[in-house]
Amino acid sequence: MTDKRRSIHGSWSSRLAFVLAATGSAVGLGNIWKFPYITGEHGGGAFVIVYLVCIAIIGIPIMMAEVMLGRRGRQSPINTMLTLAREAGADARWSWLGWSGVAAGFLILSYYSVIAGWALAYVFRAMSGTFSGATAEGVSSVFEQLTGDPERLLAWHTIFMVMTMMVVARGVRGGLEQAVRFLVPALFVLLLLLDGYAMASGAFDQGLKFLFTPDFTRIDANGVLIAMGHAFFTLSLGMGAIMVYGSYLPERASIAKTSIIIAVLDTVVALLAGMAIFPIVFANGLEPGAGPGLIFQTLPIAFGHMTGGLVFGTLFFVLLVFAAWTSSISLIEPAVAWLVENRGVTRVHASMYAGITAWAFGLLSILSFNRWADFKPLSFIPIFADATVFKLLDYLTANIMLPLGGLCIAIFSVWVMKRDDSLQELDIGDGAGYRLWYTLVRYVTPVAVIIVFLNVTGLVDFSGLLGLAE
Numbered sequence: 117m118t119d120k121r122r123s124i125h126g127s128w129s130s131r132l133a134f135v136l137a138a139t140g141s142a143v144g145l146g147n148i149w150k151f152p153y154i155t156g157e158h159g160g161g162a163f164v165i166v167y168l169v170c171i172a173i174i175g176i177p178i179m180m181a182e183v184m185l186g187r188r189g190r191q192s193p194i195n196t197m198l199t200l201a202r203e204a205g206a207d208a209r210w211s212w213l214g215w216s217g218v219a220a221g222f223l224i225l226s227y228y229s230v231i232a233g234w235a236l237a238y239v240f241r242a243m244s245g246t247f248s249g250a251t252a253e254g255v256s257s258v259f260e261q262l263t264g265d266p267e268r269l270l271a272w273h274t275i276f277m278v279m280t281m282m283v284v285a286r287g288v289r290g291g292l293e294q295a296v297r298f299l300v301p302a303l304f305v306l307l308l309l310l311d312g313y314a315m316a317s318g319a320f321d322q323g324l325k326f327l328f329t330p331d332f333t334r335i336d337a338n339g340v341l342i343a344m345g346h347a348f349f350t351l352s353l354g355m356g357a358i359m360v361y362g363s364y365l366p367e368r369a370s371i372a373k374t375s376i377i378i379a380v381l382d383t384v385v386a387l388l389a390g391m392a393i394f395p396i397v398f399a400n401g402l403e404p405g406a407g408p409g410l411i412f413q414t415l416p417i418a419f420g421h422m423t424g425g426l427v428f429g430t431l432f433f434v435l436l437v438f439a440a441w442t443s444s445i446s447l448i449e450p451a452v453a454w455l456v457e458n459r460g461v462t463r464v465h466a467s468m469y470a471g472i473t474a475w476a477f478g479l480l481s482i483l484s485f486n487r488w489a490d491f492k493p494l495s496f497i498p499i500f501a502d503a504t505v506f507k508l509l510d511y512l513t514a515n516i517m518l519p520l521g522g523l524c525i526a527i528f529s530v531w532v533m534k535r536d537d538s539l540q541e542l543d544i545g546d547g548a549g550y551r552l553w554y555t556l557v558r559y560v561t562p563v564a565v566i567i568v569f570l571n572v573t574g575l576v577d578f579s580g581l582l583g584l585a586e
């Protein structure tokens with residue numbers, strides 16, 4: 117264990133605090149909003165299987181690698197990579213990995229905050245009884261009214277971004293640790309309640325079948341990339357968020373155990389969300405492939421018909437906002453830490469600069485849902501035929517930048533860094549556990565990421581081999 121370096125930003129109060137913060141970063145809109153709708157768009161069961169396999173063989177090992185690098189470098193990802201590259205006698209340009217992570221963080225936060233703004237707006241809709249007795253059409257029109265109005269979206273996006281900047285400005289321990297302590301258990305309880313409702317909805321079997329019966333002819337190469345990209349996105353990997361959180365991790369704490377706990381919690385939340393949503397989709401004759409509006413057009417129907425729906429609905433959207441909040445702060449933390457380290461600005465100023473930058477990019481996503489809804493800049497590429505600017509941003513970050521970042525993290529951790537150093541930092545002994553990690557990160561992750569990329573670009577075609585749709 118290297119405790120020779122100390123983070124100038126402080127540290128978590130305990131290992132539990134780190135688990136909570138990293139879980140807070142992982143569990144977010146990705147689990148409750150994104151996972152169900154992309155599963156719906158890519159045919160269900162087969163997509164879920166690919167996603168689960170990616171979590172197990174890529175996600176967990178990369179998470180361990182990121183935490184390990186962060187704790188060893190004890191600085192922002194940019195400076196951590198610089199320090200560790202020097203230590204390994206490697207090229208200083210490894211710090212570019214930190215820069216691409218900062219860029220990905222800004223881009224993700226820019227649209228993340230817009231969607232979190234929808235959740236904020238829905239807190240008030242739910243509270244005022246908008247959904248009582250609502251039909252599928254009624255709920256859809258509420259959603260369309262909101263997303264069709266750029267001014268309203270801008271207002272909610274702004275509020276959410278200010279909330280994010282406020283927490284980041286307060287630093288590592290202030291407020292954040294407490295929020296997650298309550299959030300994760302409460303979210304579980306509410307999702308279970310929704311699952312209970314879904315069970316009674318009459319289409320629970322159909323929903324489960326859709327989620328868990330794999331049909332590989334319904335997923336194509338692009339779907340596989342999206343499932344893999346989502347594994348990175350949902351675990352907050354490939355851009356330095358977990359690395360920077362790892363840099364605040366106090367001395368002895370098992371990186372392996374911690375990573376597994378976080379990945380399991382994150383996956384359970386996603387599956388519970390899927391199990392709540394799809395039965396409602398089928399019971400109401402809705403489309404599983406409805407896109408980003410899916411949860412906003414399904415769950416309100418459930419709230420509108422269950423006893424206590426007003427309270428539960430409000431609570432659900434409040435929790436969704438919290439889940440998004442504990443994730444959004446981790447998206448700009450790498451940039452903020454770097455600004456404090458290299459530009460000598462205070463955390464308050466650094467949070468403002470970073471937040472305002474992401475806020476400005478957010479305008480692109482806001483317009484994608486209304487004025488620019490028909491603007492498809494890359495429509496000449498078949499897989500982007502229907503992609504708005506929002507979709508492209510999401511695709512670029514989640515499916516390209518994060519897996520590429522993960523690939524570089526993998527290469528650095530086991531090809532560049534000395535084996536003794538990772539062995540010492542991971543501190544799990546030189547047994548089967550370490551060797552499994554080493555093999556997964558050394559071979560499996562790079563090969564998997566490269567194959568999936570090549571397959572999508574069409575340079576190599578494994579689809580037939582895997583029985584995927586063409």
Ligand code: PFF
Nearest residue numbers: 142144145146349350352357
């Ligand atoms: N993991 C978050 C979610 O699933 O909502 C999103 C996210 C947070 C992605 C932080 C990347 C990141 F660095």
